[in-house]
Amino acid sequence: MARGGWGIRMGLALSLALARPALAQEPVRYTVQPGDTLTRIAARFGTTVSEIEAANGLTNPNLIYVGQVLLIPAGASAPSPGRIHIVQPGETLYRIALRYGTTVARLMALNNLNSPNWIFAGQVLRVPEEAPGASTVWPSPFVEIEVGAAPAIQGRVFPVRVRLSEPAALEAAFLGVNYPLAPTAEGGEGLLAVPAMQAPGVYPLALTARRSDGQTVRVHLQVRVAAGPYGxxxxxxxxxxxxxxxxxxxxxxxxxxxxxxxxxxxxxxxxxxxxxxxxxxxxxxxxxxxxxxxxxxxxxxxxxxxxxxxxxxxxxxxxxxxxxxxxxxxxxxxxxxxxxxxxxxxxxxxxxxxxxxxxxxxxxxxxxxxxxxxxxxxxxxxxxxxxxxxxxxxxxxxxxxxx
CATH class of the missing domain: 2.70.70.10 (Glucose Permease (Domain IIA))
Structure with missing residues (x-):
């Protein structure tokens, strides 16, 4: 299949490009991207989770979903691509510093860390602005992930496309079913199904890359499921x-x-x-x-x-x-x-x-x-x-x- 065509019309695919800068005093509408958390979004805009919750009437910060539009409080600073890194399982501060071309000392100073050993999976770290690799969002070998238009609908399929920095076997796990992704020149792609009687809500989607050396890397997303028009x-x-x-x-x-x-x-x-x-x-x-x-x-x-x-x-x-x-x-x-x-x-x-x-x-x-x-x-x-x-x-x- 030609690059850019899915065969199934899912609406516009969700891009992983970061939001464009906005004027500091203007309200900003931000579309939630795969892998986002409120903590990450707040860090990107220089605001707090509680301020975003209040601006959007959120009662559970863990139930945001891909495609959701959030109002960022006026006065938040414009986001800068690559300002943050989400700590992945098994990562060390030294490894993160090498990845972004910086030093452990600079990361500790920028993030007010007392010890290089006190980081945890899911933690949001700021990265020096001049770091050449700071635009990377996903853990290697993931480069880009695209999913179908939100929300997914009961009884229908939605596409997933992944771009990798190196060859790896790709698999998606959604609602208890494993979906191998068909290999492409850039990574892999496939179709995932929503059962017709799946209750509407927000559900996890996991993508796993298995490298040739046997190592696995996994990323997690959230997919919102909406009811279908069934009688x-x-x-x-x-x-x-x-x-x-x-x-x-x-x-x-x-x-x-x-x-x-x-x-x-x-x-x-x-x-x-x-x-x-x-x-x-x-x-x-x-x-x-x-x-x-x-x-x-x-x-x-x-x-x-x-x-x-x-x-x-x-x-x-x-x-x-x-x-x-x-x-x-x-x-x-x-x-x-x-x-x-x-x-x-x-x-x-x-x-x-x-x-x-x-x-x-x-x-x-x-x-x-x-x-x-x-x-x-x-x-x-x-x-x-x-x-x-x-x-x-x-x-x-x-x-x-x-x-």
């Missing part, structure tokens, strides 16, 4: 299909789907927008709808898009991929699963017949099978879903939000 739907199953709701059957089949969908492949097979897998698509049930079966609680949700169709309607590949599964399933009926790379897969359920074989490479527009009414279905239709590392995400983002 509710009550479904009544005919008596002859109610047995398909057996938890054991559902669990066993889910394991088969995850085995086909979860593996990460660094090759990105798709390019540009996904197509709808049927001609003249008409959505009959959107992604994310909270579902109740036969009067039960709304504890599940619709993991894909239902598209109207009659038995025998052709189903096509929406993007290039490799067939990871092709055959019958109990709940999903006759099914096809494609792997598109980067941990992205797509599924096609309730087919009347399958037209591909496992291991077959397909191009966008190739025939996969035919619409049917097999498995846990109340009428002929195509259930289409997309997963990232096994997590279902809204297919509409891939066809309507793609450049």
């Amino acid at each position: 509710r739907e009550a479904i009544r199953l005919p008596p002859d299909r109610q047995s398909l709701l057996d938890p054991r059957r559902i669990r066993e089949e889910q394991e088969k789907v995850l085995a086909a969908c979860t593996p990460f492949e660094p090759e990105r097979r798709w390019s540009g927008p996904f197509r709808y897998p049927v001609a003249n698509p008409e959505v009959t049930s959107p992604f994310g709808t909270r579902r109740s079966y036969n009067g039960g609680p709304y504890t599940s949700y619709h993991e894909g898009l239902d598209l109207r169709g009659t038995v025998g309607t052709s189903v096509y590949a929406p993007a290039d991929g490799v067939v990871a599964f092709a055959g019958p399933l109990v709940v999903r009926g006759n099914a096809v699963i494609l792997r598109h790379g980067w941990g992205v897969c797509s599924g096609y359920w309730h087919l009347s017949a399958v037209a591909v074989q496992t291991g077959q490479r397909v191009k966008a527009g190739d025939l996969l099978g035919y619409v049917g009414n097999t498995g846990l279905s109340t009428g002929a239709h195509l259930h289409w879903e997309i997963r990232v590392r096994g997590i279902p995400v809204d297919p509409r983002q891939w066809v309507e939000g793609v450049e």
Whole structure:
């Protein structure tokens, strides 16, 4: 993929460039960047955490999030790039001094330190202005980190791109799922998923770089998750299909789907927008709808898009991929699963017949099978879903939000 294009339209990526200088007496609006803390922001502007809290009505200084706009109290000094350094685990004052081309004595004097041994991870240190390396924000080998527009939305994906100063294997950890990042000439990139029923809030995102010598470096960010526009739907199953709701059957089949969908492949097979897998698509049930079966609680949700169709309607590949599964399933009926790379897969359920074989490479527009009414279905239709590392995400983002 060309540098600068994500394929998925996430809005403008969040840059890590420091805020431009402002007049000392003018109010300043500062956009929170990955890795920021109120302590770091206060040090950058020559103010205090309590003053920023008061100016913005903050009740918890630990719950700021990337993309949040903070009002910096009038009278705060303009920020100077590279004025501070955030102490990382394992760092010493001597190592920090070497990194910025200064001395331990100068760092101690500038930060009122009584001992070179009394520093701790997360501590904010001022760095002499003339230090040549002072513009570095992240611990080596991290140079730059970009994430998608804030906030992240339930049931959708957001991109992450990392630029490194040296080759390293990159991995992101978010909401209990590990996402290897595909290597690029400058570092790595990938897509992370927000589960559709994840409670809105602020959640940690960890990025780990594993160097060739085995050493690991980790940075931590905060990502805010907002609610998606999902409704509710009550479904009544005919008596002859109610047995398909057996938890054991559902669990066993889910394991088969995850085995086909979860593996990460660094090759990105798709390019540009996904197509709808049927001609003249008409959505009959959107992604994310909270579902109740036969009067039960709304504890599940619709993991894909239902598209109207009659038995025998052709189903096509929406993007290039490799067939990871092709055959019958109990709940999903006759099914096809494609792997598109980067941990992205797509599924096609309730087919009347399958037209591909496992291991077959397909191009966008190739025939996969035919619409049917097999498995846990109340009428002929195509259930289409997309997963990232096994997590279902809204297919509409891939066809309507793609450049």
